[in-house]
Amino acid sequence: MAFMIQPYSDPKSGIWKIRKVIPKHLRPFLDGKVELKRSLETKDAYEAKTRAAGVIAEFESAIARALSRFDNQENEQRISSAQLDAIVSYWVAHEHGRLTQADIQARYLLETPEGLSGMTEWFSEPLEVLHEANGTSRQQTEEQRFVRHMSAFVDEALELSQYSLYDHSLRLYLAIQLAKACIKLCNSAIDHEQLDRRKQELIRRELNRGFEPTLPNTNIDPTVPSSDALQQLKDLGLTVISTSSSAPNKQKEAELTLSSSVSQLIEWVNNQKKIVSSEVAFRSWQGDRNRPCERLIEFFADKPIGEIQKLDMRKFFNWIIRCPSKPSQEIRALPFNKQIDIADKRGLARVSINTADKELKLISGYFQQAVKLDILPKNPCHQVSPGKETVRVIRDPGYSNAELMKIFSLPLFRQRTNAQKARYGEAPYWLPVILAYTGARAEEIAQLYVKDIKQDSDNSERWYFHIQELRDDQSVKTGESRRVPICQALIELGLLDYLNTLPADGRLFPILKANKKAKYHLAVARYLKDVFKTLDIEHFDFLKPLHAFRHRFITEARKVMREDVQNAITGHSNAGSTGRNYGIYSELHQEIDKMPVIDIPKWHL
Known part of the structure; x- marks a missing residue:
């Protein structure tokens, strides 16, 4: 009983x-x-x-x-290898259809100084190790390691086929077959990316000439599983989803009403935002809201938005501040309720009131859209937050001269290791150096192309960074482009020599890739933060390691130049029309060369 x-x-x-x-x-x-x-x-x-x-x-x-x-x-x-092959074939067909997506391409492509390269080694090298261990004492260990290495792909293929497998030998078979399929997908991803670049170049060339562009075919024919394979899936009790191109890609957008759930509200607002935004701007906007929206969906589930009151939102706010603030990757994969349980048991640090207040403001934007369209009578998020905590400023947010000397004395500014170059190229050297001498924002520099570093048309000895939203993968915080003069100290450190090593139509930092928020600098920023931590900089946890270069530049600039000139260089949001549209460009060069020279080792390849 x-x-x-x-x-x-x-x-x-x-x-x-x-x-x-x-x-x-x-x-x-x-x-x-x-x-x-x-x-x-x-x-x-x-x-x-x-x-x-x-x-x-x-x-x-x-x-x-x-x-x-x-x-x-x-x-x-009772499962045969043929039936496992059906699961693999089904996944491959689905993956082919997603190769146009940037996050899917990132699985198979690596951007190097020589151009795009397929990440075949990520799949082939573990396969070779597994093959070499066959029949040896290491076989079982290497099999387990290989299954762990491919677990994300195995789980995805099983989830797509709506099936579960626990047996080690079956998961090993799937892992091997999926790795072989991924090696082929690396080549397909390169083909698609190259075709797509040719297509974009053709569009620009034809439009510049005033013609309607005739585009090459960039479609990749997916490998569709045979009818026998699909029948095998059905015999296993799997639900097979059609991959036919004739099927609609998405359901008709649902009408937003008082009875809509929060997930439907979020989807509706996201779709509206996507229509009016560039791809990079939308990805950045959505990236900031993903975590708050995930919390909202879990907390309210299917509750209609018309029934959500201020008291419900206060409970939601109190629930947010019980969540762990920096959960490990393993904990982060769990539902938030389970994360809270673990935080209770282990005494983990919680989300701060300031962070919860920020998340609630982002969520409020979704409800406000429904209010503007008279779907909701009022925004349940208004006046819910108890307010921000008062944070006492412990130190200046910029580096001191002594701290700057410590940073540029690090070994990485003299010689980069092969591991550093493979993951970040020359960004660990040049990104901090450029920020220290320009006061620019980290993302503004990280997203630059080689063509964005230009010579002054009136004086060939002067160079500048052209910070602008020219391409779909570039954005400027203020929305306004500007020219940031390159001081003589940067040229003497070898900046122009570095540019000469790069493809003329490529990126300033070709190995850096955009994350889900469309930010290029975050990966190298995390790496540099870990390196700078070793220097015992006072109250380092209260600093933003790369942004601190900007603060230090502004502090020093106040001593040698007028505020409007300083604002024109840094693109400060409160610069006013004088700073943003500064007319005497030559004076910017004269003033930036007055900035103190920093003792930095010269760049060498």
Whole structure:
């Protein structure tokens, strides 16, 4: 007879605990455990009862997964290699259809100084190691390592086919076949990217000549699984989704009403934003809102937006500040409710009131769109936040001269290792150096192309960075382009020599790739932050490591130039019309050369 799990008080410690006996036939699937048990970490009966609900749900979920694996044993023993091949074929057809997407291309392409290169080694080298270990004492270890290496692809293929596999040998087979398929996809991704670049170049050339562009065919024919393969999937009990190009790509956009869920509200607003924004601007805008929106969807589930009141949003706000602030990758993959449970048990740092306030403002924007269209009578987010915490400024947000000397004395400014070059190219050297001498924002420099570094038409000895939103993958915080003069110190450090090593139509930092928020500087910024941490800079955690170069530049600029000149160089948001449209460009060069010279080792390849 089934019975409800109940917490109990430990007679010795008085702390409430909870446990559930695991059925004998399921124990092999739960690491051989006899029971699941957990301390509720409280001596209060009422609090224990409240905490027990989440733990019980977690226990039941673990038992359900074990039961699924037990029930699946018999079915898995009957699965043939042909049926596994059907799962792989189905995934390959789906992946071919997504090769136009930047985040999918990033799986298979690597941008190097010589141009695009397929990431075949990421798949082929582990395959070679696995093959060499066959029949040796290392075979089992390498098999497990290879399955872990390909686990994301295996799980994705299984999820696409709506099936679960737990047997090691079956997952190993899938991992090997998927790795072989990925090697071919690397070549397909290169072909598509090259065709796409030819297409864009043709558009620009034809439009400049005043003609209607005739575009080459850039479609890649997907490898569609055979009817036999699809039937095998059906025989396994899988739900097969048609990959036919004649099928509609997306459902008709639903009408937004009071009964719409928050996920429908988010989707509707995102679609409206996408219509009026460039791709890079939309990706950046959406990237800032992904995490708050994920929290909103989990908290409110299917509750209609017309029923959400201010009190509900206050509860949501209080729920946000219980979430861990910097969860590990493993914790981040869990639902937020489970993240909160783990934060409670481990005493992890929580989301700050300031961060929660910022997230609520971003969420408010979605509801405000519905208010503007008279779908909602009022915005339930208004006046919900208790306000920001007052943060006491501990230090100046820029580097001191002594700290700057420490930074540019690091080994990476004398010689980059092969590992640094493979991951970031020359960005670890040039990005901090350029920021220190220009006061520009990190992303403004990281997104530049070689052609954005130009000679002054009136004086060939003068060069400047042209910061602008010329291309789809470029954005400027203020929305206004500007010319930032290149001081003589940067040229003496070898900036022009570095440019001569790069393809004329390529990027200033060709290896850096945009993340989901369309930002190019974040990966190298994280790396430099870890390096700068080793210098014991006072209150380093309160600094923004790359932005601190901008603050330091502005501080020094105040000593040698007028505010309007300084604003024209830095593109400061409160520059006013004088700063933004500064007319005497030669004076910008004269003034920036007055800035103090920093002791930095000269760049060499």
